[in-house]
Amino acid sequence: MGQVVLVTGVAGDLGRRFAAQLSRSPGVERVIGVDVVPPRGDLSGADFVRVDIRNPVIAKVIVRERVDTVVHTSVEATAAAAGGRTSTKELNVIGTMQLLAACQQAPDVHKLVLKSSAAFYGASNRDPAMFTEGMSAKRLPGSGFAKDVNEVEAYTRGFARRRPDVAVTVLRFANVIGPRITSAMTGYFRLPVIPTVLGFNPRLQFLHEQDALDVLEHATFTDTAGTFNVAGDGILTLAQAVRRIGRPSLPLPGFAVPTFGSAIRQTHVADFSAEQVAFLTFGRGLDTTRMRSMLGFDPSFTTAHAFADFASSLSPGILSPTRVRATEKALVGALTPGGGDRRG
């Protein structure tokens, strides 16, 4: 008999696709997706139950369906999707509390996977180059998504203490990127002109959307408990990323960014909250040694490849690499008689 998996947050893109992918997996008997609104796309073999995880009804679902594995993917950063920051916080924090309370009462549950975020670490000038799982934010976040993540992880740790028989795996994702996903980061890179913080060039790490789904599936089937950073190898700086998609960037002095950011946020295109601005100023790097050695997961995309895959879905900007290459070729060809094929 296979696992019965409950997936929260299936209305979100990542949650829905994960539920669909999991339902095709041979080791799974049944996948139940729950969310407050129905998913907009195909759930494949997964069943959808419309239930709010902030409501005790979720406990009944878990017990009645004899759920043994819970994958909590509904902790979301984007405020726009849930209709404002307040309701996002409700969903993230209160939802997690209620879900964990339900799991604690359910004797069948033996595995919990939490999709967390690297926003846990914050971003500041006092950060080490790479965060390992044992570190925490240098400045505890006062508000916003980072605080949600901190609280959600704290509740999860409490749950792990109270139910030592449940294997709890917390996955701290780097920014998920890819041609199909919409997130704060993809919205940012889809802007026609990309605002940056003047004089800063943050280091970014990306996780490809397929790797994100795969690592969730991998964590569902392994009994390895613990907290793991999940990110593609290597880093890209923001300047590098912007040049690779060939869009012009607009460096704004640090003090002007919050004002500009709130104007952008009104459009619901990209997220420019205070923590996102801090991230775009100082950047962040994750150490993924434990992901490989203990969790045993190898992402198939590096940061650069994940970004290239995302960039292929964008219309090339005015400074696109192909255009730059063509210009270079033309210049070399014109200046060196018969030497157009020379390359340094």
Next chain:
Amino acid sequence: MGDAEIIPIGTRGRPGRGTGETKPSANSRSLAAKSPASPATKPPAQKSVQEVAQKSVQVPRQQGPNPAAKTAPTTGPNSGPKPAPISGPNPPSAEPSPGAETKETDDRPTVLASRPPVTTDHRHPDPGIPPLEWLSALTSASKEVFGENWEPRLAQFLAFLRRRLTGDYTLDVYGFDQEVTERFLLAAMRPIAKKWFRVEVLGAENIPTEGGALVVSNHSGTIPVDGMMTAVSIRDHTGRFLRPLGADLVFRLPIIGDLARKGGATLACNEDAERMLRGGELVGVWPEGFKGIGKPFGERYKLQRFGRGGFVSAAIRTGVPIIPTSVVGAEEIYPLVGNIPSLARLLGVPYLPITPLFPLLGPLGLIPLPSKWLIEFGEPIRTDEYDAGAADDPMLVFNVTDQVRESIQQTLYTLLMKRKSVFS
């Protein structure tokens, strides 16, 4: 060259417009009436054209270094087919181009008689520079810049530009950009080290050629110029890149923080130090920190407290040697005679220096005094014989810290005795 040929045709050396003559000038007459001019004006016109055609040979002197080779002036050094420069520069407009005009008159003078007089169209040649002349100018310019072997070098340079513009370069996880560091940051520092401070390096053989090592140095000079000079010296003498550990203030500053990361720096914290040392990097650390660079001139060459010994525990944990490094000369570049603590607090910096030249001379005061520098890399202090638990033994860590500090202080005194004067 168009203007050189045309101007004498209209005025023929006589005063033109604005001379106060009651009679309109020949030029304005030809402007007013489009009727064929009297034949009398023709022969001189033709003559002058020929004169000018000869003159025009000299014109390209401004564009190319070799006028003799350019009897066909519009043709570039790559000597394309001759018709190309004539037809090439002409924009596809109705008005005749001066270049084409002259060529015709040179070849067939008889045609000239039946032609209408020279009009203003000819007196105002196209302002643009024909593309081929751009090309020849570019070619000779690149010869100037890149020398004899300019073709591959220019191609290399363009490839470099292309890589930067398309973001097609790789950085390590700390953001170290080897290409930019090598080509710009170190290249800019090198003449300062060699010509301005005349840095003399002693004991470079004490730096291991591979594997992790911790360069521990004294810190002085108001602005951390000593770190950059040490990095240049190490690069030139051992071929290795120094990876400096910087204060968190550095990474809060725009542009400077970015440049620091590009130059291989990272935050001075145990996590990063140990990660870099495990990765086999040559890490540079200045344990005195702001206490060292911001100390008054009167306390020069007196080492301050060596932090909390975090660098020693990092070295012990990773088992890498510590190379005590003494820098003499940096103390004198900006003699710090005063400080404005209140303004410094307002700006959020550890000190706001007053030197004899700054802020008195404004930006000029930022030019460092040309003191003579000596950098000595001392005998490495081995840490691999301690076991890993030793890093948590505070007494041992303090002892090693003192050993490193003493070693640097003694070397500083020796170097100061050795140096004849501050500026030589």
